[in-house]
Amino acid sequence: MSDQSILRITREIKQIQQGTDLSIAVACQDSDIRNINTLIIGPPDSPYQFGFFEFEIKFGKDYPANPPSVQAITTNGGKCRFNPNIYSNGKVCLSILGTWRGERGEEWSSAQGLESILISIQSLLSSNPYENEPGYENAKGSSDKKNMASYVAKIRHETLRIAVIQPLEKSLGIRPDGVVIPPAKDYTEDDEDGFWLEDEKSAFNPFADLRKRRFLWYFESYIQTIDSAEQGSSRRPKFDRMPFESTGNTMDGHFDYPELKRRLIFVRETIINETKNWAMEGLSCKERELGIAVNIQRQYEQIVEDLKRLKNFTVDLALADNNPFVWELTYFGRPMTQLDGGIFKAKIHLSPRFPDEQPRVFMQTPLFHFRVSKTGVLCYFPQKPEEMRSHIEAIVTALEEENPAYDPRLTVNPEASKMFWGSADDRKQYNRALRRSVERSSE
Template sequence: MSNQSILRITRELGEIQRGSDLSLAVACRDIDVRQVRALIIGPPDTPYEFGFFEFAVKFTKEYPTKAPSVTAVTTNLGRTRFNPNIYAAGRVCLSILGTWRGERGEEWSSAQGLESILISIQSLMSSNPYENEPGFEDANSDYDKKNQEAYVAKIRHETLRISVIERLEDYLGIGQERVPGVTVHNVEEDYKNGTEKLFEPFKDLCKRRFLWYYESYLQSIEREAKRHKDGDRFEKMPFEGPGNSMDGTFQYSSLKERLQAVYEKLNEETLSWAIEGQTTVQKEMSIASNLQRQFEQIVENYKENNDSITLDLELVDKNPFVWQLVIFGRPMTNLDGGIFRIMIYLSPKFPNELPRIKFETPIFHHRISKNGVLCYNPTRKDDMKSHIESIIEAIEEESPAYDPRTLVNPEAAKLFWGTADDKKIYNRRLRRSVQDSADFC
């Protein structure tokens, strides 16, 4: 591969990694930028909502003249076709990739790149994927409408089961039965069988996002459980065939239990960082001294610039892996008079594993879940000052641009982005939680 091609790929990877799009992530091994892994977060208000869909992207030396090849990895070991254009064996049918005939102007050109490919794949994850199948674009008969609802229903179930719950169970070592005798060859199976070296670049990202979207997952399961009884079989679509379908039964009772088990295990893992951190301190490892130094620099910085915001920061039990942040709400804002205690848990693998933030003080806020998990996105992952600044920015911003991927409290989000009267209710509930905050400190 030419240096020019490698530079182009490296630049594109960097742009996506530095970008603000919370629905896309990419990674590669340092030894070969041609072999890229990509993660697409399922779009809100679709049956793919907040699912984790992974793809393997391979660039040839002809790039960007020639499009890379893309293979779906999230396929339930080759047993599940998540979309008419995303096959169980991993094939992704898109005109931009040259894997599907397209209209003039829809073919690949060197002006396009990795991000445009991922956005095109993401666009397949629509609210009505049934119409993605050729010949079904304008299907409006009663038969097709019934099929559309059935197709959406089973995709939603399998998105939760396969792309979210099973993925997190694998990460956390939570055992579950696997169907034996799978012979379909795909990338995911290669990695699990060890025929390729295991590469899991999105493990920490998926764990953090699971905590963000836990309440949305739970609400979806509880809502769909009222519509689909356990044991009811999935409807077969007219375009599905042997080895390239989505077969199974609804099992929402089991999914709820498994979802809750994942959540509890993640909380246990978070708390375990404190113990692991103390061990690194005793061993005088560099990560412990690095975090201690960052803590001291941040405290000194805020002492010198205390006009901008009032806060208190300390280590819990002198442990540089557990920080307690207390923020005092600024005057003339919705947080005025509030006192918010926030726990920051850091991993001994920081910054490869990012901090987990927990609001100990209850607050009604669209970016803070009912369980106190904050949705925030630091600009510099390895700099704890950037994390502190992003935490403050996330809770103080009063007129944010609408981004449903940041709305981790569904009830608060519905009010915040609802009618004018809804917004008034939101502000009243936020102010009430602010006024009550002193009782929890």
Template sequence: MSDQAIIRIAREIRQIQQGHDLSLAVACDESDIRKIKALIVGPPNTPYEFGFFEFTIKFPEGEEWVCHSLWPCTYFLGDYPASPPKVTARTTNSGRCRFNPNIYAGGKVCLTWPGQKGEEWSSAQGLESVLISIQSLMSTNPYENEPGYENRDSALDRKAMANYIDKIKHETLRIAVIQPLEDALGIKTRNARAPSPTDDGKEADDSECPEEKVRETMESFDDLRKRRFLWYYESYIHTIEVESKKVKVNEQFKNMSFEGPSNEMAGSFKYPQLKERLGVIKDEIINETKRWAIEGLAAQQQEVRIADNLHLQYKQIVEDFKERKDFTVDLSLVDESPFVWLMTYFGRPMTNLGGGVFKIKIHLSTKFPDEQPRVFVETPIFHHRVSKDGVLCYFTDRPGELRYHIDAIVQTLEEESPPFDPRTTVNLEASTLFWGTPEDRKKYNRALRRSVENSTESQEM
């Protein structure tokens, strides 16, 4: 591969990693930058909503050709970006689930680059456009990706489309949310790998995926999945509550006309089981978060560098607050551990949070920053960015420095007119009111003010 191609790929990876798109994540094999792992979070308000879909992307190396003319030169035929990368879907339940007419059970992803005029690959495209093209397949009605869809408008066809959407929602939860998190957390639940009627009895395990395996040296998306799971837990449960009313337990999926043996989405609806498994995952992530404090204590006793680093960052942030005379935030360490920070936020006057006092716990891992903080607002608050369980949904451009996490937490709580982004709405009731009618917004503000008033009362008790 040419040096220019390598430089371009590195730049495109960095742009995505430093970008603000909450639905895309990438990591590369440090020994071979041509091999990339990508995660696409299913778009909201689609059957794929908040599922974690993983892909491998391999860039063409190109064929070296040396020109022996008066001025020797080297060309790379078929090199990137002249030729497109190869994309393989990995979230396929070990090659058993076809999630889309254009995303096959065997891992093939059809993006039509070699197709008709106007659909060919262009060197102006890049890694991000590839991911966005895949994401566009995860539409509100993925049935429309099937050739000839535009000519189908009968009641029978509409019923088939609805059936297809119903089973995608179920399998998104089962395969794209639950399975990878159970694997990451080491959870083995009863019937967690129950085979579908078309299976051969072999357990479905993505580690046995027939597609090309990704090197272990590549960064894992486990931490991203865990944090996002806490964000979207209420949405997952809401989906189950709505969808379970449409189908019977153990009702078989309907096959689509374009599905066939070994390239289909087969199985049955088991929403009660999915709800139970989601609860187990949530409990285990919370327990894992609590274990971070124990692991942190051991790291302190062994004088591991991360303990000193976090303690130093804490002292620097506290000193900075004193110099700035910023009385909005007070920080302390729980049990003198730099792995558990207690942040007391004092609402600024003349804002909806004015007069409020909120306790916020910041849990840190010994693997920080590879594992990002998990933040819980312990004082009850009615806020569209705080889940009913107190999980705070926030993000920062500088994930490796805790001062920027503190700033982001404050900004998230105080922002009064944020742009609508359903990927950050972790409290469904609050979000519905916040972005509803003017009367809804008044209800939201009243509920928020009540939680502000209650916060001061709880401090006095």
């Protein structure tokens, strides 16, 4: 591969990593930039909603004269076809990739690039994926409509099972019997229960932390999806097979939403426990005077010094039990805002692997807010993830936002979001609920 190709791939990866699209992530190992992993988060209001769909992309020596090859990874080990154009063997059928016949002008050109490919794949994850099947335009009968509804229903179920729960269980070390294997221990062969856990030191799993953080954000949406789907349905009906599905390239299985809910709740509990364990790991790092502990302690001290120097009375910071890996933030509502008079406390949990693992923030004071989940998880997005100063600024910005643009990927309280972006009366209800939170916070 020429130096020009390498430079172009590097530039395209960097542009996406520094971009503002919360639905796409890319990563590669430094040793081989031609092979990258990408994660596409399923679009809101689709059966793929907030699922984590991973793809491998390999650039050939002739890139960009020809497109790279793309392989879907989220296939349940080659047993699940997630779309008419995303096969169970991982093949992605798109004209831009040269894997599907397309109209003139839809083929690959060197003017296109990695972002074009990811957007094209993302477009397949639509609200009605049945329309991706050739001949859909002629589907008008009642049986066709039934197939469309059945297809959407089983994709919604398998998105939760395969694209949300399974990869998180794997990275958390949750076995099928519900036992959690301590992540500090290396398991490189089958244990007696038949569960395979890859050696954490050698496995390339660049999206593990992203999945965990987003899972905490979207947990209420996942539960809401299950509760809605469960209404009027029996426990274990089989999936309907679609006309275009053939042996070895299907989405077969059965519905079992109660089991999905159980697993979702257990995944959440495991992530919370992992977060709490960071404090113990952090104290160990502090006692051994490791660089990460010194670095985080210094960042804390610099931020506190700056708050005092700037006479910022909105934010107060302290360390829980003198542990640099657990920050206690107190936010005092600014005058003349909806939070005026409120006193809100939050805990910021930092990982000893910061910034590879990002902080997790939990509100200790109840707050009815579209950026705060019912369980207190705060959704925020720092401009510079490697700097704690940027995290503090982003936390305050998230709390103070009064008229943000609607983005379902950044709203983690479905009830509050529906009110905030609903009718004028809905907004009034939201404001009243928020003010009640403010009044109670200072009692």
